[in-house]
Amino acid sequence: MKLLRAALFSLLAGVIFPPQIAQAQSDDFPTSGDDYQGEDSHSVEGRSDEFEQEKENGPKLTDADEVLERLATIRDECQPAELYRIDCLAERLTTLxxxxDNLVGYGEARDILxxxxNQLREITQNNLDxxxxxxxxxxxxxxFRSKSPLSAVxxxxxxxxxxxxxxVLAEAETxxxxxxxxxxxxxVQYQQIAAALGSNKVLLRS
Structure with missing residues (x-):
């Protein structure tokens, strides 16, 4: 009889208290410090952030020639934008x-771009429609699809x-x-980037 009562009590405890039991198991998980998040949590989070950035900005460039290729496509991408052309150019340069960020030795080029x-975006805002x-x-x-909505002058x-x-483009070339x-x-690479960027002045004169 005592064994039967003990078995019923255990069964009821399992039905009534599962949330508290689950919480206790979580709280009691062994950690190596207060900021422990699991062995693979940082790597998973890092991969997730990297995936989101790549989805937002396109694949990471691994060669300087790819910079030239991307600069060369801007004219065709932004030509149809008409009054949105300046903001389109700004958006393309930001995305590029x-x-x-994986290219070593191009920090100055990135700063200039x-x-x-930013200057092109400011021009759009100062002449906004x-x-x-x-x-x-x-x-x-x-x-091609712009990564963010564009504004028109x-x-x-x-x-x-x-x-x-x-x-602004002429200044960037210089x-x-x-x-x-x-x-x-x-x-040589910086000279080529300057020439490729400057070629987009045609887009703004057409």
């Missing part, structure tokens, strides 16, 4: 810069905004060429 994108909605640019074949201010954007002079090891 973020995908370069980032600064250039308040009546046009922000929009994502997408190619008809689906091979007003038609009345377009000529002035484009001239300002051309001046900075890249100066960086080439101070780094004999990367001189």
């Amino acid at each position: 810069e973020k995908s370069m 980032s600064d250039t994108a 308040q009546d046009r909605p922000r929009a994502r640019l997408e190619s008809t074949d689906g091979s 007003s038609a009345a201010n377009e000529r002035r905004a484009l001239a300002q954007a051309v001046a 900075r890249l060429l100066r960086s080439a002079e101070s780094s004999s090891r990367r001189a």
Whole structure:
């Protein structure tokens, strides 16, 4: 009889208290310190962050020639954007810069591309068309889609905004060429990046 009562009590305890038991098991898990998160938690989290960044900015670049290729595609990607062209160029440069963080020795180039994108974005904001909605640019074949919505400059201010954007690209070219002079090891690559970036002035003059 005593054994039967003990068995019933154990059964009831299992039914009534499972949440507290589960919590106790979690709290009692052996750790090596207060910040313990499991052996693989950081690596899993790191892989997740890396995946999200790659999905957002495209695959990480592993060769300087890929920078040139990406710069060369901007004209075709942003040409249809019309009044959104300047912001499209800014968005493309930002995306490119973020995908370069695995390239060793291109920190100055990344800084220049980032600064250039910010200046172009500021030009758009200073000449903003308040009546046009922000929009994502997408190619008809689906091979390209802007990572973020783009803003348009007003038609009345377009000529002035484009001239300002051309001046910003020219300044970026000069900075890249100066960086080439101070780094004999990367001189040719910086010169090529300057030329590829400068070629997009055609986009802003068309």
